[in-house]
Amino acid sequence: MDPIISVAIDGPAAAGKSTVAKAVAKILGFTYIDTGAMYRAFTWYVIHKGEDPKDERASCALIPEVKIELCEDGKVMCNEFDVTKEIREPLVSGNVSYIASYKDIRLALVDMQRAMAQSKSVVMDGRDIGTYVLPDAQVKIYQIASVETRAVRRYEENLSKGIPTSLSDVEEDVRKRDYIDSHRDFAPLRPAPDSVFLDTSFLTIEESVDSVLRIIKDKTGVCAK
Ligand code: DC
Numbered sequence: 001m002d003p004i005i006s007v008a009i010d011g012p013a014a015a016g017k018s019t020v021a022k023a024v025a026k027i028l029g030f031t032y033i034d035t036g037a038m039y040r041a042f043t044w045y046v047i048h049k050g051e052d053p054k055d056e057r058a059s060c061a062l063i064p065e066v067k068i069e070l071c072e073d074g075k076v077m078c079n080e081f082d083v084t085k086e087i088r089e090p091l092v093s094g095n096v097s098y099i100a101s102y103k104d105i106r107l108a109l110v111d112m113q114r115a116m117a118q119s120k121s122v123v124m125d126g127r128d129i130g131t132y133v134l135p136d137a138q139v140k141i142y143q144i145a146s147v148e149t150r151a152v153r154r155y156e157e158n159l160s161k162g163i164p165t166s167l168s169d170v171e172e173d174v175r176k177r178d179y180i181d182s183h184r185d186f187a188p189l190r191p192a193p194d195s196v197f198l199d200t201s202f203l204t205i206e207e208s209v210d211s212v213l214r215i216i217k218d219k220t221g222v223c224a225k
Contacts, residue, residue, distance in 0.1 A: 005030070005121040005220055008129035011143035012189060013177045014150035016200050016208060017125040020143065023209045025123040027224045028216070033070060033116055035126035038109050039100045040087035041068045041078040046099060053095040060104045068112070089163055093173055097180035106186060127181055130192035139219045140195035141212060149201045150174050
């Protein structure tokens with residue numbers, strides 16, 4: 001039987017983690033787990049229930065009733081709702097860092113994330129995967145890119161998904177989320193000491209994917225079949 005491998009890819013918002021992680025998982029036959037989508041789905045649910053995501057008590061009170069499912073086809077379900085598109089919209093993007101800063105919500109979602117990585121090989125992307133969720137991951141990558149590069153990428157991604165935004169709003173949102181994500185008390189965004197840094201500012205997607213595959217091969221011997 002093949003060994004179970006965990007690949008953790010952390011880094012700031014819009015650094016291209018999910019694009020790279022998804023492609024690497026597909027090539028290696030691993031399961032891709034987008035933990036940001038889980039925090040986004042929770043945020044969507046809080047708003048859907050008419051609560052304010054800035055209200056920690058009201059948001060955490062919803063933990064027992066929230067069911068989040070990441071489907072194989074990339075669909076994100078929250079309870080009976082397909083929220084795949086809604087979780088990328090500015091209302092959710094602008095509020096998700098508050099939800100992600102609440103310890104009780106993090107603990108609930110981290111339990112789910114660890115359970116997902118227990119029985120199969122995964123590529124998991126997020127902010128705290130290498131430092132907190134999977135501290136024993138065989139491969140840890142800290143993927144970065146300049147704020148300007150990240151804002152342009154997220155802006156173009158929004159355009160392609162038909163989500164109306166302006167470049168300056170996206171850049172402001174990226175800067176705001178960087179600050180909140182790296183300054184929260186519990187499991188903040190920071191590189192694990194044993195992570196490999198990957199700056200994708202001047203790399204194409206293919207070059208970034210190749211770099212990650214090379215790091216995985218170096219660390220584990222695993223490569224595309
Ligand atoms: O990767 P993303 O932009 O979809 O993440 C959405 C938000 O969720 C981001 O602002 C930080 C938070 N997040 C987190 O705190 N921990 C994770 N493991 C993943 C995301």
